[in-house]
Amino acid sequence: MIMLSMTTSGRTITARVIAHCFRSALQTTPIGRNSSSAAAIINGLNDSESASLLSSNTARVQVSDGLDKKLSQLEQSLRRALRAISLVRTDTAAVAENDTITKLLLTKDRSKDKSVYQLLNSLLEANVDIRHVREVFELYVNNLAVKPTAVMAGPLVKHYILKDNYSEALNEFLRLADEYRITPWKSQLIMHFLENGDQSNLQKVIDVSDKIHGEMNTISDLAVICVELGKSKQAKRLLDTPGLSIKIAKIDTICERLVREEKLAILEETIRCFRNVFDANRDRMVYHLINGYINQQKPDKALDCWTLIQEEAIRPSDKTLLVLGNYLKDSGLTVPFEIPAKIQLTDDPIRSRFDYGKQQQQQTEVLNNSQKKFNIALQEGDIDTALTIKSELEAEGKSLLMSQNCSLIESFLNADRLDEAFSLSESLLSSKLFPMPRIIRFLFSKLSSAGDYQKLEQLEPILPEFILQHNSFTNSVAIAYINSGKIDELINGKFLQLKPFPLGGYLRALEVRPDVEEKLITIANALIREMDYHLPMNMVWINCMKSGRYDDAKRIYDSCPKFKDFLLFSSLLDTIRENNNTELAKQLIEMVSTSNLTQKTIGVVYSALIDAYIGTDQITEAEDVVFNQVINNNTTRIDPKSKQPEQLVTLQHLNRSTLNRLVKAIHVKENREPKFPSPAGRPLATSSYSTTTRNNTERRVDEDDSASSSDEEVLDAKSK
Incomplete structure (x- = not known):
């Protein structure tokens, strides 16, 4: 076959690579009686024929009607490849002039990611050498102005994983991360190294992920992988990281993947593990779970989602209740709650809670020298110097980025300078500028530990509504009263004024002041009588069980019929x-x-x-x-x-x-x-070991729920 050569940046791409792929596909596919003619056409390509082969129906006429869909998709990918090569072969100027053609070429499918992924995957499935496939990938990236993504480059790492060659898979992963800042098949690598106790390689993947995606995203990914491996304890430890913040987009990505892969039991356990993550919208996670069961036509499982909501004390949105209620009703099941009459569907309240980009300068804005010095001062723990720089900026009519204000508040709190942390937070909130939720949570924790309920109550009028609806705020207020020795004020009316009711603070009061248990039980009975609200009495029962007073616990359990259905x-x-x-x-x-x-x-x-x-x-x-x-x-x-x-x-x-x-x-x-x-x-x-198959790859998997000692060191390091 005549070589169709093209040299760009010292690399030579040949038509032989492309033709070999198409020929291999024909050889493994049922073809008609004219197969020899089809092979002759492919083997006898010249320059012009190689560029036009797939633009005509010549090859398709020679094959039988039984040619499968996979070959058709392969042909489309090869057509794009040959057209791209032909376009690049002209010269750089021609590429610029034909930029519109290039865009159309690469976006003909649903996305550029899918287009390139299909091409590389087709080449690998046809046993084309991985080096040539890498050349094709670099052709797209370097000559067609395509921004590489993890999806595009996925086949380059997947090739080694399917061969169980994790050493080369890691090398390819690190190369792509270094050159293009992408992390294809990251989760599969982490899962393999975690399962096999390979601490060194596990740490390499985690370090790269930290650098590219940030520590918060890495921790959330690690936690979900731990849940998938049955290591829920390690997942909870990771998610208990102080100051952890999970973005809504990240939650959606996690849930959508688990629903797509039909790992709904894993998603349910993930929801439980995210219990203590302050700004993780678990209502949204439950919404994904419900839709997963609806897709599988499992109304009984969907009904269990209501039990999950109650057990985890999740505050369901009207949207979640409407979808769940209507599905249960259509399935002929009893709906255990009142279905909302109507909901506001114009905007997504979850995504519109905070728009950090519009609050101040974009986080991607180039920092000036003063802001750089501010960051360095905070990193070195020199809060006073950072404050001086902040004052100088404000004198020039400039201000800090929101991320810098959050870092300053966090530094104040770590140094126990609560008054300054409170003052800055109050100033931002009064100006309708909202610190990150993890910073607000940290502030609540510090103020409640210090017993400073006055400052918490002072913040209440300027806090966003969704934070006030979260029981972490009311729990912080209640615990602050307890720590300041004002528990009598709670009993004499404050408990009933806090909404939502602070179950955590109520349980804390039962634990630290057994002498006022009778008064607290009176409050619980009043809530049952007036509002049919049994959860405070549930807390009384828990306290009796923990303290070993099983007869008292049994009496409470028997006296509340609702405990039979929900506890x-x-x-x-x-x-x-x-x-x-x-x-x-x-x-x-x-x-x-x-x-x-x-x-x-x-x-x-x-x-x-x-x-x-x-x-x-x-x-x-x-x-x-x-x-x-x-x-x-x-x-x-x-x-x-x-x-x-x-x-x-x-x-x-x-x-x-x-x-x-x-x-x-x-x-x-x-x-x-x-x-x-x-x-x-x-x-x-x-x-x-037991053998299991994941992603069509047979691997040895240790099914122990506890990580090996080396895994523990890595996971503990992340949680700290």
């Missing part, structure tokens, strides 16, 4: 696991066994008991829970949904990570196989 107890599960408190777990099981809670919810409590036994090396007792209390437990009840008899809990409803921990403990400590089988469709870990 908050996630903090009790944390206490059980942290303290290996088997007695608390047994008492909790006894109560929820008489409830109408779902089998999955009851299974979570049994899982906590098993974890507590494992934590104290009582392996036999842990296995007994699985074998005798779950598998061979013949206790039945009437399912509140189907009204049919069902077993209280089954092996399927236990946490898979808990079962894996137990299996490994039996292997290591007793050197035998467990008495119980794997749940149907959910193989447990073997004594060494």
Whole structure:
């Protein structure tokens, strides 16, 4: 075949690369009786024919009608490649003159990303050498003014991952990150290195991600990956990072990916893990989850989203309730809440909460010398010098960027200069300039710890509405009253004035002042009587359970019929696991066994008991829970949904990570196989490794819920 050569920036791209791809596709596809003619055309290309081959139907006439869709897509990609090469071959001036043609060429498909991705992927699937594929990618990027993206370059890293060559995949990843500031297949690399305890390479990927995407985005990505691997504890630790802020766009990206990949159980656990992230809009995450179940036509699962909303104390928007309520109603299920009559659909209230770009100068604006000096002073911890520079800027009629104001407030708070932090925050809020939510949360925390409820109340009139609707503010106010010794004022009316009701502050009052428990219970009874609001009494029950007063807890539980259908107890599960408190777990099981809670919810409590036994090396007792209390437990009840008899809990409803921990403990400590089988469709870990397939790649995966010691070091470093 005659070479169609073109030299640009010292590189030679040949038509042989393109033709080889098309020929390989023909050889692996059913073709008609004129196949020899088609092959002859391809092998006998000359300069003009190579440029026009795919613009005609010559090759397509020779093949049978059974040519699959994949070959058609390949042909389209090759046509674009040949046209691009032909365009670039003319000269640089011609490229500039034909800029419109170039844009049309690259945007003919839905996006430039998809166009380039399909081309590179087609070349690799046709076994074209990776070096030639890289040349084609660089041709697009360097000669057609295309801004590279992670999607475009994905096949270059994917090629090595599919071959299980993670060393070369990492090298290609680092090269692309260094040259183009993109991170293709980052999550897959992190997942592999995390699973295999490769601390060194894991740290390399994390460092690159920090540099390109920022620490906050990296932490959120790491947390979701931990959830996918069954490492929820590590995910929660990462998300408890002080000052963590998650952008709405990032939340949407995470949720949309999990819904697209039908990983709705992972999304549900992610929602739980994001509980303590201040500005993570979990209502929006639940909205994505509901739509995922609607797409799968699973109304029962969608109904469970209402239980999730209640358990996690999520404040649902009217939009979420409307979508969920209408779907449940159309599916013939009872709607357990009032469906909103109408909602405002003109603007997205979530995206319009803050528009940082319009509040002040764009963050991308080039900093002047004074602003650079300000940043350096803060980085060195010299707050006073930074204040001097701020004053000089203001004297010139200039101001700091919002990010710089936030950094200054954070520096004040870290140095315990609360008055100055409060003064600057108040000044910004009064001017309708809103610090980042993580900074506001940090300010709330410091003021409540100091017992300064006056300053918190002073901020209330100028705070955005969505912050006032979040119970973190009212909890901060209540805790500030408690820390200042003003708990009597809370009891005498302040508790009832705070809306939403500060459940966290109420529970704190129960814990630190047992002498006023009766007065606090009076408040809870009043809320039940006047507003049918049972959550404060739920907090009283939790406090009794934590303090070991199980008879009192049982009496409260029996006196509130609504507890049979809805009960908050996630903090009790944390206490059980942290303290290996088997007695608390047994008492909790006894109560929820008489409830109408779902089998999955009851299974979570049994899982906590098993974890507590494992934590104290009582392996036999842990296995007994699985074998005798779950598998061979013949206790039945009437399912509140189907009204049919069902077993209280089954092996399927236990946490898979808990079962894996137990299996490994039996292997290591007793050197035998467990008495119980794997749940149907959910193989447990073997004594060494189990094999699973993700993204069409077979890899060894250690199913332990706990990260290896090396992983712990990396994750702990991120959380700190």
